[in-house]
Amino acid sequence: MRLLPLVFIARRHLVHSAFRTFISVVGVAIGDCFMILMSSLMAGFETTFVQETIESSPHVTILDEQRDPPDEFAGWLSRESGGVATVESARPRERIYRIKKPLETLAAVRAREGIAAAAMNVVGTSILNFGSREVGAQLVGIDPEEQDRVVSTDQYMRSGRLADLHSASGAIVLGSGLAERLGVRRGDTVGAALHAPGSSARSSAGAIASASTAGRSRALRVVGVFHTGIVTIDGARAYTLINLAQQLLGLGRDVNRIVLRLDDHEQAREVAADLETMVGYRTESWQEQNANFLAIFTIQKVITYVVTGGITIVAAFGILNVLIMLVLEKLPEIAMLKSMGYTAADVTVVFLLEGLTIAALGVLFGTIGGYWLQQFLGALPIPMKGLIETEHLTFVDPPRVYLVATLASFVSTILAACLPSLKAGRLDPVVTLRGRA
């Protein structure tokens, strides 16, 4: 097969019907462009969330729960007596959950490879009050310097510094959401009642109802406000000094969390599992703590691909339409080409070349358009406050985004071009000529 005349014919068809070609190219370009845009927007959203999360939450948290909880008396008795004696309605013993000998554990963890930093935390749920306002919060007792090495906090301070916790005897740093809801600013004094989190109430909201009954209340001075952009953190977390929290919770020298930063945050799951066997306490990776949100991203990706896939298919049907029209319009010329010796394959290739050109141009303009729209939309001030808080839309465009869009647009367009092209090749010239003679 000689391509030269086929290219010659295909090119002339496209140039001659410039408007039709333009429409087809625009169809492909829009599909491609939106696929890029949606993918990079979703990727941007997810990346932002993950980055903010791994910056403002520990990569791995060691909790104050034993892997193998100590025996309750009732269970022990029943087992030892061979089931002769049982205790009905046995209630679990009141116990303060804690990590004992935290410094030894801390030293052991720090010695492990891949751990960038580790710090001790004392976490309790608390009710903060300011005047008549009461807001539940997760109060975290920290050592400011060590904490900042694990969880970047200082860089998110809106007012004051994390180190200012040392400045007063009872100091507290609030998340921006908390401060807003309480209506306090730096320098105000809030009341705090602290309660150690039960095993079922690690996250702030759950055990707040019972927290107010715990009683140990202190007046704390607000020395700073931080703002990470992650709404769930800003609206719930407050920091105070670790020894104050230990005192409020009656933990003595013990703590109930050890938080870690890893060299590679992607390793969190493995490291967490590893540490669990090593220290004997339950551990959680950041992925585990944010499993709900990460699951949303997966669903979001599926939706993105369904929608953009739909756009691509619609564009492909556009191409199909245009090419079918073109073939019908060119029936006499196809017959003539065959009568002068062009084969079915030649004719098919002519129309395939046209589809290919439309696909190539569409992808080219779609890619340029997608890239440009990202820049444009990314620069628009669009403040959003949802799962994360941003001032702009965030786009992340790894080469994969363009590659997937290019492939999808190309494949769908070529598939759409195949049908009319093959039909054109198979046309019997005699049927056409007889119909017109």
Next chain:
Amino acid sequence: MAPRATSVTAPASSAPPALRVRGLCRTLGEGDAALEILHGIDLEIGRGEFCAIMGPSGSGKSTLMYLLGALDRPTAGEVRVDGVETGDFSPAELAQVRNAKIGFVFQFHYLMPEFTALENVMMPMLKSAMARRAARERARELLALLGLAGKENRIPARLSGGEQQRVAIARSLANRPLVLLGDEPTGNLDTKNGELVFQVFERLAREENQTIVVVTHDPRLAARTQRVVRLTDGAVVDDGPPRDVLARAGEVH
């Protein structure tokens, strides 16, 4: 592309007839709707012959033309183009035969509207692997031969009906075909333009010794050929010099 079609070059001394068909049958449609258009046609067209095929509408003239030009396959019988039987040729090989040996001119010109007259004439040559420059030169010569010098770069829409048909003739001659097949080539033209086109055929036959088979309704045109074949209901009913055949048909002028 098709070794058989290109390798067979008969020696000039015993050159076979340009076209020869034996027992040619063609049935259109299938099952109950099947209709035999041609019933066993035997015909031989010699080299350099200028032959007219006449007959009433529906007598199978066009069908015969498509079979002679290897554009269609017979239901039964054989077609020999330049002495080569084409019965078991693949579609691509038949296309090669058409490209190398046959030039078609139809009632409509079927020029490609996006291409200039020159480019239209170049199309068969580009298919036959001729260099572009050579093809352009030959196309220019052919257009000049047909009195279209200076109109090479016009698109078909800017040519008159007669000019369009002459471009179509130039295109059919592009690859120096063994046979020029015209299916009512003047049927769509007014008398003056039809006359002009027919003069081109006469000149090609006389000066270039071009083999031409032309279907026509017009006995006055048929009278100017060397041989007339009359077709009725899919069978050859008369064959001979124009004067005799037309006389027998009662159409002498």
